[in-house]
Amino acid sequence: MGSSIEKIEKNVATLKIEVSAADFEKAVIKSFNKNRGKFNIDGFRKGKAPRKVIENKYGKNVFYEDAIDFAFPDAFVNAIEENKLDTVSRPAMESIDEISAEKGLKMTVSVAVRPEVKLGEYKGLEIEKLEYEVTEEDVKEELVKMQDKNSRLVSSEEGEAKDGDTTIIDFEGFLDGVPFEGGKGENHTLVLGSKSFIPGFEEQLVGAKKGDEVEVKVTFPEEYQAPDLAGKETVFNVKVNEVKVKEVPELDDEFAKDVSEFDTLDELKADLSAKTKERKEKALKEEAKLKLTDAAVEAAEFVIPEPMILDEVDKSLQDFEYQLKMQGINMSDYFMYTNTDEAKLKEDIREDAVKRISRDLVLSEITKVEGIEASDEDADKEIEDYAKMYNMELDKFKKTLKDEQLDYFSGNVKRKKTIEFLVDNAVQK
Numbered sequence: 001m002g003s004s005i006e007k008i009e010k011n012v013a014t015l016k017i018e019v020s021a022a023d024f025e026k027a028v029i030k031s032f033n034k035n036r037g038k039f040n041i042d043g044f045r046k047g048k049a050p051r052k053v054i055e056n057k058y059g060k061n062v063f064y065e066d067a068i069d070f071a072f073p074d075a076f077v078n079a080i081e082e083n084k085l086d087t088v089s090r091p092a093m094e095s096i097d098e099i100s101a102e103k104g105l106k107m108t109v110s111v112a113v114r115p116e117v118k119l120g121e122y123k124g125l126e127i128e129k130l131e132y133e134v135t136e137e138d139v140k141e142e143l144v145k146m147q148d149k150n151s152r153l154v155s156s157e158e159g160e161a162k163d164g165d166t167t168i169i170d171f172e173g174f175l176d177g178v179p180f181e182g183g184k185g186e187n188h189t190l191v192l193g194s195k196s197f198i199p200g201f202e203e204q205l206v207g208a209k210k211g212d213e214v215e216v217k218v219t220f221p222e223e224y225q226a227p228d229l230a231g232k233e234t235v236f237n238v239k240v241n242e243v244k245v246k247e248v249p250e251l252d253d254e255f256a257k258d259v260s261e262f263d264t265l266d267e268l269k270a271d272l273s274a275k276t277k278e279r280k281e282k283a284l285k286e287e288a289k290l291k292l293t294d295a296a297v298e299a300a301e302f303v304i305p306e307p308m309i310l311d312e313v314d315k316s317l318q319d320f321e322y323q324l325k326m327q328g329i330n331m332s333d334y335f336m337y338t339n340t341d342e343a344k345l346k347e348d349i350r351e352d353a354v355k356r357i358s359r360d361l362v363l364s365e366i367t368k369v370e371g372i373e374a375s376d377e378d379a380d381k382e383i384e385d386y387a388k389m390y391n392m393e394l395d396k397f398k399k400t401l402k403d404e405q406l407d408y409f410s411g412n413v414k415r416k417k418t419i420e421f422l423v424d425n426a427v428q429k
Helices: 021-038 051-058 060-082 136-149 253-259 265-299 306-326 331-338 342-370 376-389 394-400 403-424
Strands: 002-009 012-019 092-100 104-112 152-155 166-175 178-191 213-219 233-247
Touching: 002 060, 012 021, 012 060, 021 051, 021 060, 021 104, 051 060, 060 092, 060 104, 104 306, 136 253, 136 265, 178 233, 253 265, 265 342, 265 403, 306 331, 306 342, 331 342, 342 403, 376 394, 376 403
Parallel strands: none
Antiparallel strands: 002 012, 012 104, 092 104, 152 233, 166 178, 166 233, 213 233
């Protein structure tokens, strides 16, 4: 076997790879053993005809297609090692230049190589302050959420329904005086202001009381899913069976005792203040991490090879298809529902793919330049966190990991440390 680099353009290397006649013969033998059962030869039981007999009838190249597949992996790996290439995409066969039993196999292959990244400024970048001052309004907002969560619905016998109240209604819809399919319901729960019904419907129930009968006139949206109703004026006869109002608990020490581990409202407020500060500052830091990473990318110079982008797009597409399957949806149905196709989906995915690749390339270069490392303890902690996330026993999980998977966790640690490095070296305004 032998190889040479013919050219490298836009970080795509073109390689000439040779497989010796002896090595190619081994691949042909593998192909023969794989395919011999497919041939029916007079005078021989199926799968028992000698190789030469099959080749005499169908041609010497009858086993070459699979032989190429058998010979290629080792030949490609050897070529990559021989030419010291850091590849970042799957190889693509450009041409078969020569193939025969006497001279072996010669082929031209292209593959993307890791781009050289020239870093710009990535230290001393400006970010917003990472400290957050909690306001009384912040705490009040959290208390309102807790009140709402612990509220209850109480039937209002005489009160008028208002925005936010819950109504229990019977309704029937009419188009040109005729009831239409799907327009009838009994004891339906409708929260006024939820916008769960046709625009204009809920507003006309504001002010209604228990037992009231209301005529609701609405026009269906032009884009409504039922063509016979789209854009049409309809009338609904609605009977209000019940009006329920939300009863929220008083904000006092008893409330604090009921909803938390604290004895007083002041203690609860202090805890909410501390947790709000922690949450807000975490959000500020995450925003800063993204901003600093993107700023470092913007300042750097590099050219992403097209095959690298295409591989990332394909991987994202496979992940998306898997997520759909988990929801019981196949790709063909998805394309039908969304009125799109694979080409359009790939186009939409491409932008995010380029962003991910760009961030990975720049962060990897900063990691290398700054000498950022991941200790065994760091990697073990990353593995432990992953095992906990998926409710797996740590020792059993670690035993299943291969070297490349261990490298993945180590790489995650380095990436996190590198982003933290950017934050630590930023200037807070």
